[in-house]
Each structure stands twice: as C-alpha cells, then as structure tokens.
Amino acid sequence: MPTEIIKKGKGVKLSAEDNQILSKVKVGLGWEVRKGGQLDLDASVFMLGEDGKLPSDEYFVFYNNLTSPDGMVKHKGDNRTGDAEGDDEEILINLPYISPVVKELRFIVSIYDAKARRHNFGQLEEAYIRVVNLSNSQEILHYDLDADFSDDTEVEFARLVREATGWKFLPTERGTKIGLQGYVDKFIPEL
Ligand SMILES: [Ca+2]
Ligand SMILES: [Ca+2]
Structure with a gap:
C-alpha cells in the first residue's frame, strides 16, 4: 500500500516535491450497493476562476457535461449502479494545460437525488473516493465514504489551487447535505 495515502483526520502527507510534480491526476469513485438496493454516486469537478465562480457553465464537469471547454478535465461517464469492480466512475485531469482562466478545482462526490430517496x-458498504497521481500511480487521497461521512449526502473531498510554481493539492473533508445543486448555486456567477 502506498504510504502517502491520506486518511481522514490524519492530515496532509503529500510532500512539496510531490506537489510540484503533479501533472496528470485521476479521481476514482467506487461503491457497492447492498443486495436489492440502488444508490447512485456521482463525481464532479467545479473549475473556478479568480472570483471563485465558474467562468461559464461548461466548466462544471459532471455526468451531463463530460469534458471541460479546454479538454483537460474528462469525466469517463456516469455509472448509476456501482456494479463494476474498482473505480465505478473516473475523472482524468491534465493540470499543465488547463485554461489560464481557471485558478482552482473543487472536487465533489454526491449521491444522486439523495433527499427524495432518503439516501x-x-x-x-464499500464506498471510497480516491485521487491518484498518474505519474507514479500512487494514491494521494483515499477516503472511506461510508465510514467517515455516514450521515452526509455529499463530500467536498479535495481542492487543487493554481500557484506560481504549479498546482497545490489540498485534501478537504467537508461533508454536506445541500445536494449537488447546492454547490451549483454556490459556484454559478450571480447575474
Ligand atoms: Ca453516477
Ligand atoms: Ca463497484
């Protein structure tokens, strides 16, 4: 097991060197549903400008908008059942070529229609979100969603912030109950 795995409550273990070499990263979301149940998890990325808002709607990458306008954030497609082995949903990010208007990425995992379905x-039983540094295949974040965020319906699990020397990776562990729409409302520019 990679030693860099960041568990909830254990703080940031990513070294400055690791941060500087971050270039291609992958978000992997996996889950299993108990027999007879149905629960749909979704991984999303908000790409934010200087003002902390989406430069345009297309910078919100999720199941209905799989690729960012610059092509550097790619969601590999919605999975609604979690029935695959390993990562059921994946998002690939190519940091060096992200549009210069984007200053920060915010990563969210959410349960689809959680309020109505009381999920x-x-x-x-086995739900996780992880971030992998693709240059060395090491996980730089791994959270057990069912154990650590059992009451919540979304988790903002990481941020990547553009700095002069590159992108800084910041694990976050903010569980919420505002729905994915709550994040859209927060990040969409005011008219
Ligand atoms: Ca899904
Ligand atoms: Ca699965």
Whole structure:
C-alpha cells in the first residue's frame, strides 16, 4: 500500500516535491450497493476562476457535461449502479494545460437525488473516493465514504489551487447535505 495515502483526520502527507510534480491526476469513485438496493454516486469537478465562480457553465464537469471547454478535465461517464469492480466512475485531469482562466478545482462526490430517496453514505458498504497521481500511480487521497461521512449526502473531498510554481493539492473533508445543486448555486456567477 502506498504510504502517502491520506486518511481522514490524519492530515496532509503529500510532500512539496510531490506537489510540484503533479501533472496528470485521476479521481476514482467506487461503491457497492447492498443486495436489492440502488444508490447512485456521482463525481464532479467545479473549475473556478479568480472570483471563485465558474467562468461559464461548461466548466462544471459532471455526468451531463463530460469534458471541460479546454479538454483537460474528462469525466469517463456516469455509472448509476456501482456494479463494476474498482473505480465505478473516473475523472482524468491534465493540470499543465488547463485554461489560464481557471485558478482552482473543487472536487465533489454526491449521491444522486439523495433527499427524495432518503439516501446517505452510511447505506453503502464499500464506498471510497480516491485521487491518484498518474505519474507514479500512487494514491494521494483515499477516503472511506461510508465510514467517515455516514450521515452526509455529499463530500467536498479535495481542492487543487493554481500557484506560481504549479498546482497545490489540498485534501478537504467537508461533508454536506445541500445536494449537488447546492454547490451549483454556490459556484454559478450571480447575474
Ligand atoms: Ca453516477
Ligand atoms: Ca463497484
């Protein structure tokens, strides 16, 4: 097991060197549903400008918008059942070529239609979100969603912030109950 795995509550273990070499990263989301159940998790990325808002709607990469306008954030497609082995949803990010208007990426995992279906992460048995540095295949973040965020319906699990020397990776562990729409409302520019 890679030693750099960041567990909830254990702080940041990513070294400055690791941060400087971050170039291609992958978000992997996996889950299993108990027999007879149905629960749909979604991984999303908000690409934010200087003002902390989306430069345009297309910079919100999710199941209905799989590729960012610069082509550097690619969602490999919605999975609604979690029935695959390993990562059920993946997002690939190519940091060096992201549009200069983007200053920050925010990563969210959410449960689809959680409020109406009365779902939360605690109803899952094996649900995780991870971030992999593709240059050395090491996980730089790995959270167990069902254990650590059992009451929540979304988790903002990481940020990548553009700095002069490159992109800084910041694990976050903010569980919420505002729905994916709550994040859209927060990041969409005011008219
Ligand atoms: Ca999904
Ligand atoms: Ca699965």
